[in-house]
Amino acid sequence: MVQLDSKLDEATTAFYEGRSGNIPLAWTITFVILAGMFLVFFLYHRFILPRPASDNATVHAEGENLFSEFFATFKSFFTKENIGPALAFLLLFRLGESQIVKLASPFMLDAREVGGLGLTTGDVGLIYGTIGILALTLGGILGGLVASKHGLKFWLWPMAFAMNLPNLVFVYLSYTTPQSMWLISASVAVEQFGYGFGFTAYMLYMIYFAAGNHKTAHYAICTGLMALGMMIPGMISGWIQEIVGYENFFIWVVICTIPGFIVLKFLKIDPTFGIKKSPLNPPKGE
Secondary structure: OOOOOOOOOOOOOOOOOOOOOOHHHHHHHHHHHHHHHHHHHHHHHHHOOOOOOOOOOOOOOOOHHHHHHHHHHHHHHHOOOOHHHHHHHHHHOOOOHHHHHHHHHHHHHOOHHHOOOOOOHHHHHHHHHHHHHHHHHHHHHHHHHHHHHHOHHHHHHHHHHHHHHHHHHHHHHHHHOOOOHHHHHHHHHHHHHHHHHHHHHHHHHHHHHHOOOOHHHHHHHHHHHHHHHHHHHHHHHHHHHHHHHHHHHHHHHHHHOHHHHHHHOOOOOOOOOOOOOOOOOOOOOO
16 A cells, blocks of 8 residues: 655655565575586586597697697688588577577566566576476487487488477467466477477587597587577677567567578588497498
């Protein structure tokens, strides 16, 4: 209840802020838990994960040879066969997803008056931190399993569609702004599952393209290009959304998936790559 003072003779304003508990402490506890989880994952990766026989130290160059080797490694990467389509794939395959990932949470948190879904921070944490992660993991596992059966080339187009078509769920959410948590959660689960499934093709192609001399360094360059392909579109995604609004922004994201499909036609991939090797049923060409 708000009661105005009868003695007021001019316009006035008031600001009300609702708080529950110690919010700074809550964020501190959250980040401490996350830091602890990362430490546990680090220890697991350090001592439990298997090491391939080829994972051996090499003789390091020194002085001027170090710099010449450094630039020679870069040169050998950018002179690889099919480098043009490969660069286009690494930079464009996730052009749509790179923009959605920056605006998905603001879209869900923003008030309905400005086109958002008006969810709480807890709601978004549940949807993305629990349901979304489970769907993403399942999609990635399934992608790896099916790729091991028929190889990357066979599954490249289906994985590209799985990566990009689920972005349409955000077009639906922005136009209908549903209030049902079940519906919103299911939509995000579909999008995250498709992303996990489709991202398998991205990872496998980086491994495939980095093969050969300096494969560790070349794979590192691929991951750098992967980060660049996410960073640059993400930098302007908020600016685009402020100009066109959420509805048109998510339509724009769907349009941005088209270059990723076009570049697939120009990739050259060994049909046997990615197929699980078996002594009883070896891949073609072996």
